[in-house]
Amino acid sequence: TSGILAGKRGLVMGLANNRSIAWGIAKAARDAGAELAFTYQGESLEKRVRPLALELDGAVLGHCDVTDPASLDATFSEIERIWGTLDFVVHCVAFSDKDQLTGRYVDTSAENFNNTLLVSCYSFTAVAQRAEKLMPNGGSMLTLTYYGAEKWMPHYNVMGVAKAALEASVRYLAADLGGSNIRINAISAGPIKTLAASGIGDFRYILKWNEYNAPLRRSVTIEEVGESAAFLLSPMSRGITGEILHVDAGYHIVGMKNPAAPDI
Numbered sequence: 696t697s698g699i700l701a702g703k704r705g706l707v708m709g710l711a712n713n714r715s716i717a718w719g720i721a722k723a724a725r726d727a728g729a730e731l732a733f734t735y736q737g738e739s740l741e742k743r744v745r746p747l748a749l750e751l752d753g754a755v756l757g758h759c760d761v762t763d764p765a766s767l768d769a770t771f772s773e774i775e776r777i778w779g780t781l782d783f784v785v786h787c788v789a790f791s792d793k794d795q796l797t798g799r800y801v802d803t804s805a806e807n808f809n810n811t812l813l814v815s816c817y818s819f820t821a822v823a824q825r826a827e828k829l830m831p832n833g834g835s836m837l838t839l840t841y842y843g844a845e846k847w848m849p850h851y852n853v854m855g856v857a858k859a860a861l862e863a864s865v866r867y868l869a870a871d872l873g874g875s876n877i878r879i880n881a882i883s884a885g886p887i888k889t890l891a892a893s894g895i896g897d898f899r900y901i902l903k904w905n906e907y908n909a910p911l912r913r914s915v916t917i918e919e920v921g922e923s924a925a926f927l928l929s930p931m932s933r934g935i936t937g938e939i940l941h942v943d944a945g946y947h948i949v950g951m952k953n954p955a956a957p958d959i
């Protein structure tokens with residue numbers, strides 16, 4: 696990734712700790728030469744996020760709750776104040792009530808459906824609205840999705856529905872903003888053990904299943920997702936928009952269990 700993001704400035708949203716996908720992306724982006732700014736959700740995350748941000752010489756913009764328009768406005772005003780313009784945004788944010796990431800999708804409540812879609816899908820559009828104004832010379836925006844958007848997965852439930860909507864929104868945003876040379880893409884990451892993933896029922900089983908059945912016979916790391924992200928954020932991918940790039944050790948091409956895979 697040497698130098699592909701030199702001179703670029705980017706906002707990273709969704710860093711919680713050093714297992715976060717946002718951390719893998721931030722490390723790769725910094726390694727590629729980018730200057731970074733971070734937001735985090737809630738003051739309790741500050742003590743984790745601040746040292747990580749400083750490790751990458753990043754600016755800490757403070758708390759930002761993506762469901763709160765005033766909080767988003769404050770974040771983007773701060774970016775305008777410190778940088779004037781912005782080259783890329785990384786959106787690594789999702790949430791659903793843990794109690795509904797197990798059992799049946801059909802039992803999802805309206806309240807949790809709305810909140811899951813608001814945090815995990817609409818927030819990317821809300822971010823794009825604000826980031827667009829700071830990208831007069833074009834830019835790249837990236838979000839994170841999962842294969843549960845395309846196919847049924849056990850326990851993923853309403854989050855799968857939210858990711859399907861998020862992937863559709865990537866296409867609509869790409870068409871809206873393409874004329875301004877702003878590109879919108881998503882990475883569909885294979886399962887990785889993070890804080891958010893631990894909320895999904897039986898996550899260990901999902902991880903093992905992927906390891907045994909993916910063409911590369913393993914799971915992916917946040918570093919691998921990070922390096923693919925650096926590519927999508929950089930001019931190296933300037934001909935790509937509206938794309939959902941699978942960084943999943945090839946799992947999404949598989950149609951049947953690998954007969955050689957052990958039982959889990």
Ligand code: NAD
Nearest residue numbers: 709711715716736760761788789839841886887889890891
């Ligand atoms: P994580 O827990 O490290 O990150 C999730 C982040 O979302 C946290 O930083 C949390 O603070 C933030 N967040 C939740 N609600 C928010 C709100 N209202 N306002 C602001 N921030 C909020 O977990 P992760 O796995 O790194 O998740 C990052 C993204 O990757 C998510 O979109 C997730 O769905 C996606 N993803 C994860 C996996 C996986 O297996 N871990 C696979 C594919 C996609």
